Amino acid sequence: MKLSTLQLLLAAAAAAVPVQAAFSWKNVHTGGGGGFVPGIVFHPSAQGVAYARTDIGGLYRLNPDDDSWTAVTDSLATDEKWGSWGIDAVALDPQDPNKVYAAVGMYTNDWDPNNGTIIRSSDRGTTWSSTTLPFKIGGNMPGRGMGERLAVDPSNPRIILFGARSGHGLWRSTDGGATFSRVSSFTNTGTYIPDPNDTSGYNSDKQGLAFVTFDSTSSLTVDGATSRIFVGTADNTTASVYVSTDAGTTWSPVPNQPLRFFPHKCRLQPVEKALYLTYSDGTGPYDGTLGAVYRYDIASSTWKDITPVPSSELHFGFGGLGLDLQRPGTLVVASLNSWWPDAQLFRSTDSGETWSPIWEWTSYPDMNMYYGMYTDSAPWIGKGFVERDSKRLGWMIEALEIDPTDGERWMYGTGLTLFGGRDLGRWDENERNVSIRVMADGIEEMAVLGLASAPVSGGGSELLAAVGDVSGFTYRTEAELGTAPEKPWMDPMWASSTDVDYAGNKPASVVRIGNSAGSPQVALSSDGGGTWAVHPGAGTTQFGGSVAYSADGDIILWSPSNGGVVRSQSQGTFTAVSSLPSSGVVAIASDKRNNTVFYAGAGNGTVYRSTDSGSVFVSVSSGLTGVTSVRDIVAHPVVAGEVWVSTNAGLFRSVDYAATFTKISGLTDTQHISLGLGGDAGKWNVYALGRGASGAKLYASADDGRTWVDVQGGQGFGALSACRVVGSANVPGQVYVGTNGRGVFYAKGVVEGGGGTGTTLSTSTRSSTSMTSTTTVSVPTETDSYCEPETTTESSTVGLSTSSAKTSTTSSARTTSTSSARITSSSVGSTSTTSSAIATPTALAQRWGQCGGIGWTRPTVCVAPWTCKYSNDWYSQCL
Ligand SMILES: *[C@@H]1O[C@H](CO)[C@@H](O)[C@H](O)[C@H]1NC(C)=O
Ligand SMILES: *[C@@H]1O[C@H](CO)[C@@H](O)[C@H](O)[C@H]1NC(C)=O
Ligand SMILES: *[C@@H]1O[C@H](CO)[C@@H](O)[C@H](O)[C@H]1NC(C)=O
Ligand SMILES: *[C@@H]1O[C@H](CO)[C@@H](O)[C@H](O)[C@H]1NC(C)=O
Ligand SMILES: *[C@@H]1O[C@H](CO)[C@@H](O)[C@H](O)[C@H]1NC(C)=O
Ligand SMILES: *[C@@H]1O[C@H](CO)[C@@H](O)[C@H](O)[C@H]1NC(C)=O
Numbered sequence: 001m002k003l004s005t006l007q008l009l010l011a012a013a014a015a016a017v018p019v020q021a022a023f024s025w026k027n028v029h030t031g032g033g034g035g036f037v038p039g040i041v042f043h044p045s046a047q048g049v050a051y052a053r054t055d056i057g058g059l060y061r062l063n064p065d066d067d068s069w070t071a072v073t074d075s076l077a078t079d080e081k082w083g084s085w086g087i088d089a090v091a092l093d094p095q096d097p098n099k100v101y102a103a104v105g106m107y108t109n110d111w112d113p114n115n116g117t118i119i120r121s122s123d124r125g126t127t128w129s130s131t132t133l134p135f136k137i138g139g140n141m142p143g144r145g146m147g148e149r150l151a152v153d154p155s156n157p158r159i160i161l162f163g164a165r166s167g168h169g170l171w172r173s174t175d176g177g178a179t180f181s182r183v184s185s186f187t188n189t190g191t192y193i194p195d196p197n198d199t200s201g202y203n204s205d206k207q208g209l210a211f212v213t214f215d216s217t218s219s220l221t222v223d224g225a226t227s228r229i230f231v232g233t234a235d236n237t238t239a240s241v242y243v244s245t246d247a248g249t250t251w252s253p254v255p256n257q258p259l260r261f262f263p264h265k266c267r268l269q270p271v272e273k274a275l276y277l278t279y280s281d282g283t284g285p286y287d288g289t290l291g292a293v294y295r296y297d298i299a300s301s302t303w304k305d306i307t308p309v310p311s312s313e314l315h316f317g318f319g320g321l322g323l324d325l326q327r328p329g330t331l332v333v334a335s336l337n338s339w340w341p342d343a344q345l346f347r348s349t350d351s352g353e354t355w356s357p358i359w360e361w362t363s364y365p366d367m368n369m370y371y372g373m374y375t376d377s378a379p380w381i382g383k384g385f386v387e388r389d390s391k392r393l394g395w396m397i398e399a400l401e402i403d404p405t406d407g408e409r410w411m412y413g414t415g416l417t418l419f420g421g422r423d424l425g426r427w428d429e430n431e432r433n434v435s436i437r438v439m440a441d442g443i444e445e446m447a448v449l450g451l452a453s454a455p456v457s458g459g460g461s462e463l464l465a466a467v468g469d470v471s472g473f474t475y476r477t478e479a480e481l482g483t484a485p486e487k488p489w490m491d492p493m494w495a496s497s498t499d500v501d502y503a504g505n506k507p508a509s510v511v512r513i514g515n516s517a518g519s520p521q522v523a524l525s526s527d528g529g530g531t532w533a534v535h536p537g538a539g540t541t542q543f544g545g546s547v548a549y550s551a552d553g554d555i556i557l558w559s560p561s562n563g564g565v566v567r568s569q570s571q572g573t574f575t576a577v578s579s580l581p582s583s584g585v586v587a588i589a590s591d592k593r594n595n596t597v598f599y600a601g602a603g604n605g606t607v608y609r610s611t612d613s614g615s616v617f618v619s620v621s622s623g624l625t626g627v628t629s630v631r632d633i634v635a636h637p638v639v640a641g642e643v644w645v646s647t648n649a650g651l652f653r654s655v656d657y658a659a660t661f662t663k664i665s666g667l668t669d670t671q672h673i674s675l676g677l678g679g680d681a682g683k684w685n686v687y688a689l690g691r692g693a694s695g696a697k698l699y700a701s702a703d704d705g706r707t708w709v710d711v712q713g714g715q716g717f718g719a720l721s722a723c724r725v726v727g728s729a730n731v732p733g734q735v736y737v738g739t740n741g742r743g744v745f746y747a748k749g750v751v752e753g754g755g756g757t758g759t760t761l762s763t764s765t766r767s768s769t770s771m772t773s774t775t776t777v778s779v780p781t782e783t784d785s786y787c788e789p790e791t792t793t794e795s796s797t798v799g800l801s802t803s804s805a806k807t808s809t810t811s812s813a814r815t816t817s818t819s820s821a822r823i824t825s826s827s828v829g830s831t832s833t834t835s836s837a838i839a840t841p842t843a844l845a846q847r848w849g850q851c852g853g854i855g856w857t858r859p860t861v862c863v864a865p866w867t868c869k870y871s872n873d874w875y876s877q878c879l
Pocket of ligand 3: 260
């Protein structure tokens with residue numbers, strides 16, 4: 001079916017709310033990605049046509065002139081189809097550079113409710129059509145860096161092959177992707193399972209097929225189909241590389257192939273008539289302690305082990321593999337994960353006979369680095385990561401490509417960002433020194449866990465964003481939103497921050513919460529979020545969750561993810577708030593003007609109020625009818641006593657400190673909400689993520705909830721229950737939406753009040769503040785993972801997880817599950833990773849993380865159930 005989703009959505013919105021123009025959304029700019037980029041695909045002949053896929057932040061198209069990227073799948077990621085930001089494979093049509101295909105879906109277990117789709121575009125991703133498959137696709141599942149598992153026959157573009165996960169085998173389209181059917185003759189379904197004991201289904205799914213590689217040098221069959229095709233599977237016991245010589249009718253294992261490892265990448269070098277393959281002993285993306293690189297000569301049917309390092313010296317597997325198609329025999333391969341001291345990249349100009357590394361030891365601990373690293377397009381990558389971690393080159397390197405039309409240009413994805421350069425040939429010169437730059441401008445891939453906007457006039461910051469895996473960011477003014485931050489939240493730096501709040505009467509006072517176990521996880525700023533200090537009263541056991549700062553900035557209420565609500569006064573020790581339930585508190589808030597007032601809400605629907613600065617809470621219920629679950633509580637930014645509560649039954653408003661509530665009509669099943677500066681002086685808009693006349697969308701009201709308009713339009717935000725929203729405290733009509741995987745979007749516009757009492761904006765205001773939406777295209781951005789998941793399991797961060805604390809609703813499967821476990825995706829990895837570990841060593845090393853080795857000063861004990869396994873003198877890992 002045709003997906004002109006955008007048009008359909010716009011039409012629907014227009015029908016429901018004829019007056020409202022949709023806001024024009026773009027990303028708050030970080031410039032550094034922030035998450036895992038598992039795949040990059042270049043068109044083989046059309047210069048500059050390339051795509052990068054992410055596991056939780058969608059697909060991006062390269063803008064070749066400035067090496068920036070444009071997000072092309074945002075319109076697909078509706079609330080119902082949030083998994084559309086998980087891209088498990090991308091393929092281009094070698095005969096038509098305008099055509100692009102992708103395998104879409106986030107999880108193959110029950111976290112993602114939808115079956116997967118193969119989407120196709122004839123205009124480079126501007127519009128899409130889609131075919132739903134009878135099974136799920138796992139863009140954020142283990143093994144997502146293998147591939148590509150989707151490919152278009154170079155000779156007959158109506159033929160497309162897709163290698164599925166979960167035991168579903170190989171699928172073929174013969175009509176350009178409109179329909180697919182199973183190739184029953186391909187019987188090895190890739191049955192390797194990373195962890196059969198994982199009851200969530202995440203690590204216990206069959207990894208399935210790894211890649212599809214057409215041999216363009218082979219003869220054509222009668223319908224113009226390429227006769228020789230190679231397909232890889234996740235199988236390290238029988239055979240993993242299969243070949244067909246009759247265009248896919250029959251298949252057999254390629255003889256004499258290596259076993260023991262899993263193939264990650266398989267690339268054809270047509271002039272050499274050879275395949276190059278990288279192997280690792282896990283399916284990735286966090287693992288790998290051994291591996292290999294092979295060259296398969298198709299004409300002679302011979303395999304050659306061209307691994308750059310003797311097996312005895314390896315402590316990593318291989319992932320990224322880039323061939324220089326202009327210079328046969330020249331290629332670059334990357335370690336998948338070399339957690340210490342850094343990733344390693346090797347280049348060969350003689351088909352793998354000899355290799356040169358991108359760095360090498362001189363006299364330990366000194367090394368020669370045959371590269372310069374430049375982070376000017378995202379300075380925070382330098383300050384927060386490259387300068388603080390021995391792993392400058394990255395980790396989780398599955399994607400590495402050399403531009404087929406220009407051997408100088410290359411790029412590679414990591415768990416943190418996308419790096420690249422335009423002088424790769426200098427590797428081969430005597431001087432041997434390439435320039436590596438952050439090349440992620442436009443990729444925004446972060447899981448946003450908390451947002452705040454504080455009055456700039458009082459020393460506050462326009463936007464404070466707490467994010468998974470890469471700490472968080474402060475944007476002081478509106479003017480900074482388009483500029484990459486100089487640094488992430490640091491000193492202390494925790495991989496993930498779960499919430500942030502400011503003091504209403506002292507907006508320069510900010511508190512944030514980290515998500516790492518084993519060290520204090522509360523930090524304070526008195527300069528609007530520029531510099532920070534650890535809260536001296538925070539213990540070392542609690543982490544995560546949500547936070548509320550009292551109006552005068554002397555009391556902090558904290559609802560950590562691993563325990564009951566606690567309170568600190570004047571930076572004293574946090575003590576338990578015994579009048580609140582010890583579990584199930586999903587929302588807390590402070591009155592922004594009255595220092596004595598706090599609110600709390602429980603997942604079971606009970607709302608609480610404290611009028612003694614958070615010491616004692618009592619439940620309140622007057623007017624809260626039909627509430628069985630609280631999702632969010634928000635106090636008016638400037639009006640004492642006004643508080644809004646978001647619930648399963650929609651919104652409720654109180655103007656008397658929660659003594660009595662009035663039901664707000666128009667929306668149900670609302671999630672996060674916010675108030676932001678409206679168009680007229682003294683007026684505030686209300687923003688709510690929830691279900692209304694246009695379906696599950698972001699709605700705004702300029703008349704205190706009497707009328708609501710859909711301001712989301714055709715922009716996808718993914719799962720609304722996993723989003724955060726905050727209205728600007730400074731810019732009239734500006735609103736921010738933090739997503740679970742695509743960073744922060746923002747837009748500005750006039751909310752058409754429906755003839756409400758005096759809240760409708762004046763004409764003059766309208767014209768001046770209106771959404772003259774300059775930008776049409778949303779600027780892409782994104783994030784994701786890192787390595788050592790810091791906190792809890794890998795999950796927490798990533799996926800939907802986010803929401804958990806606050807959202808926890810029920811609403812759908814999604815929330816639920818999500819939250820905790822799954823998150824993971826990208827983040828997982830990422831999150832924790834580096835940063836946190838570095839800045840604030842936690843007591844325990846995380847799964848896949850390093851836990852020992854010469855020079856290692858960080859935790860040597862792993863989180864349960866993992867144990868620290870010796871790999872070599874330099875490296876032990878939690879496995
Ligand atoms: C996914 O496909 C399977 C097989 O056709 C079907 O049984 C299932 O109902 C589908 N799931 C959804 C959510 O459509
Ligand atoms: C799964 O659990 C069994 C029984 O506890 C254990 O013996 C086995 O090692 C576990 N497997 C993995 C991969 O953790
Ligand atoms: C396959 O790989 C897994 C994961 O590395 C490993 O535990 C297993 O021993 C391997 N099997 C063979 C036959 O090498
Ligand atoms: C390569 O260039 C970078 C940046 O100028 C420099 O830091 C590095 O030391 C150089 N490497 C060598 C081996 O000279
Ligand atoms: C919610 O849980 C709290 C604490 O257990 C309890 O006091 C309250 O009665 C519950 N409310 C509802 C509506 O069940
Ligand atoms: C602050 O709130 C308390 C509790 O509702 C109220 O008694 C007090 O009058 C309020 N203070 C001000 C200055 O409004």
